Amino acid sequence: MSKIDVLVVWPNRPEQMKILEETYQLHRYDQADEQGKEAMLDEVGERIRAVVTTHGGGGFPESLLARLPNLEIVCCSSVGLDTLCVDKCHERGIPVTNTPDVLTDDVADMAMMLTLTTLRRFLPAVNWIQDGSWVEKGMMPLNTAIKGKKLGIVGLGRIGKAIAKRAEAFGMIVSYYSRSPKPEVDYANYDDLVALAKDVDVLAPVVPGGADTQGMISREVLTALGPKGYFINVSRGSVVDEPAMVELLQQGSIAGAGLDVFVDEPNVPAPLLTMDNVVLQPHCASGTYETRGAMAQLVVDNLAAHFAGKPLLTAV
Numbered sequence: 001m002s003k004i005d006v007l008v009v010w011p012n013r014p015e016q017m018k019i020l021e022e023t024y025q026l027h028r029y030d031q032a033d034e035q036g037k038e039a040m041l042d043e044v045g046e047r048i049r050a051v052v053t054t055h056g057g058g059g060f061p062e063s064l065l066a067r068l069p070n071l072e073i074v075c076c077s078s079v080g081l082d083t084l085c086v087d088k089c090h091e092r093g094i095p096v097t098n099t100p101d102v103l104t105d106d107v108a109d110m111a112m113m114l115t116l117t118t119l120r121r122f123l124p125a126v127n128w129i130q131d132g133s134w135v136e137k138g139m140m141p142l143n144t145a146i147k148g149k150k151l152g153i154v155g156l157g158r159i160g161k162a163i164a165k166r167a168e169a170f171g172m173i174v175s176y177y178s179r180s181p182k183p184e185v186d187y188a189n190y191d192d193l194v195a196l197a198k199d200v201d202v203l204a205p206v207v208p209g210g211a212d213t214q215g216m217i218s219r220e221v222l223t224a225l226g227p228k229g230y231f232i233n234v235s236r237g238s239v240v241d242e243p244a245m246v247e248l249l250q251q252g253s254i255a256g257a258g259l260d261v262f263v264d265e266p267n268v269p270a271p272l273l274t275m276d277n278v279v280l281q282p283h284c285a286s287g288t289y290e291t292r293g294a295m296a297q298l299v300v301d302n303l304a305a306h307f308a309g310k311p312l313l314t315a316v
């Protein structure tokens with residue numbers, strides 16, 4: 001029996017790619033140049049029954065969906081689906097799977113790491129040793145404590161709650177803004193983002209990207225955070241007015257930022273590269289061997305469930 005044809009828009013971890021290679025006929029769209037991609041779609045587009053992708057590397061656009069008339073399932077190795085045409089897939093009755101839960105702890109750890117390194121000025125302190133300042137100038141200027149600081153979480157979902165738990169352990173006081181009430185927690189709830197930003201020391205959005213959340217951390221919200229306030233972003237670059245954020249950081253109108261995500265990745269606004277009150281990460285919050293392995297395995301398991309006629313593990 002011939003193998004099921006699967007289009008690889010973005011590859012998985014090597015161990016899971018091996019399983020996929022053994023089980024399916026893989027078509028490596030990810031490895032083809034533009035001409036090769038076109039030729040591949042012309043040749044095998046009609047045979048493709050499954051797509052393997054992630055939110056990066058182009059996700060899964062409507063233009064690609066249109067070339068796959070017999071597609072049955074899209075398996076994405078990320079929780080965020082803002083670059084995938086999920087609604088269009090659903091209109092055609094094609095399920096889309098993602099990878100919730102398995103990455104929650106790593107992403108929450110990253111949010112805490114960014115909070116700690118930004119407020120405690122970890123990187124300038126490393127630099128203080130490396131550039132000889134400790135020897136020449138003595139002790140470095142003081143930094144900001146975590147304990148007792150107020151953390152405002154925007155979007156109290158899986159990752160938001162995991163950040164809250166960690167922040168409490170560090171003695172932070174948690175409050176949140178959410179589109180739906182969360183009766184299971186007793187953190188202070190705000191229905192006004194500007195009011196939340198005004199009241200907290202650290203503001204951290206953990207909402208999905210996409211049209212609904214585009215620019216929700218606006219200039220007004222960041223201005224309310226104020227010159228002693230810090231902005232921590234592990235969600236998506238699109239949720240913040242990035243030019244306003246850069247400008248307010250330059251002016252000292254917010255104190256600092258810890259950022260794992262940007263509007264135009266992998267391009268980071270140039271002024272951020274030289275600011276010593278900013279900690280940057282290359283969108284790697286879930287980038288541990290353990291978590292990426294678990295995410296890749298979910299792709300394999302969802303595909304297997306689909307073609308065995310069993311319920312999907314993590315359909316959206």
Ligand code: NDP
Nearest residue numbers: 080155156157158159179180207208209212234235285286
């Ligand atoms: P969840 O769906 O569990 O949580 C998202 C939260 O955002 C929910 O509480 C949801 O509200 C809220 N929300 C959604 N839309 C809006 C809106 N328009 N206005 C206000 N609140 C909104 O997702 P996760 O916690 O698992 O993941 C959150 C996001 O984190 C992902 O979508 C992704 O963008 C980002 N992420 C980043 C990673 C990185 O590497 N930096 C890795 C993984 C995720 P409600 O409770 O009402 O549904």
